[in-house]
Amino acid sequence: MLIDDFDSDSEEILQPDQRNKPIANFPKIIIAPFYGDMVQKFAIDNGLPIIGNSKSLNGSNYVYRYQFHDLRLGLIMAPVGAPQCIETMEDLRIMGATKFITFGTCGVLDTTIGKGKIAIPSTAVRDEGTSYHYQPASETIQMPKKTLQIIQEALNTAQIPYMEGKTWTTDAIYRETKNIFQKRKRAGCSFVDIEASAILAWSKFRQIEAYPFFTTADNLDSKMWEVRSDYRDDIPTALKAALAIARLIN
Incomplete structure (x- = not known):
């Protein structure tokens, strides 16, 4: 099976430091929300300077310097989806970051879980x-x-x-079938997302601190997919949570 091809014995062909270089005085702590519009608006509204760029074929993804009281932070959009998310984290690691706080939304697999709750993925199913x-x-x-x-x-x-609780990290949001949903729910999953298991695996391999969390959003545990209200209502609480974590790990 291809998933058994994990190789920690030989050198990587393409390495992050071939595309990125350390940046002087780069923040050690990165806050990386999965909300592109929010990051860009926040940076413009607060006049945040650009200090780096995690480039890809999709274009530029700027890193902004964010001074919050005594905290020297980096702010960047975390790309949605495990591959590009981890590629970005690898870039930032070479630039000089050592601690990563990521947050976005997750779906819920239990209709009793309300919208806008802060959810910590203590365990992740590796379906990516x-x-x-x-x-x-x-x-x-x-x-x-x-x-x-x-x-x-x-x-x-x-x-x-x-x-x-336990999250189901999947690559394919349009292939969350009813049978697999029931299987994951029976296995104890409360949430569904598309990055958490990759973030946890990457941070363990690179020996980097990563602090992923979510706000609960859409509900899969209903006769039809339940969108619920706008996730943007929950961003202020999520940012407050990220800053609380940053204070503690500073």
Whole structure:
């Protein structure tokens, strides 16, 4: 099976430092939301300077310097989808970042879970391809205990309610079939996303700190897909949570 081809013994042909170089005084902590419009608007509204660029065939993805009180942070859009997300994180690692806080939305597999809840993926089902290039094959991957404790402490200190649980990380949002949904729900999954297991595998392989979380959005646990209301309503709380984590790991 191709997913068993994990190779940690030979050198990578294309390495991130062949396309990127260290940047002087680059922030150690990166906040990377999966909201392109939000990042761009926030940067313009606050006059944030551009300090880097994670380029791809899709174009430029700028890194902005964000000074929040005593915190020196980098802000960038995390591309949606595991492959491009991890490629961007690799670029930022070479530039000088060592700690990554990512947040976006997730679907829920349990109709009793309301919209806009902060969700911590303590375990992720590896139903995507990227993670298998960073860790040996396994059905799931765990968030490190220390990472989970840091997120919990940060959110508790900031008095932000949260829940934690198992997420189903999949590559194909239009192939979340009813049978697979039921299978994942029986296996204990509460959420569905498309990056978490790859982020956890990458951070473990590169020995980098990564702090992924979500806000709960659409509901799969209904007769028809339930969109729910606009996810943008939940961004302020998610940003508050990210900054709380940044304070703790600074």
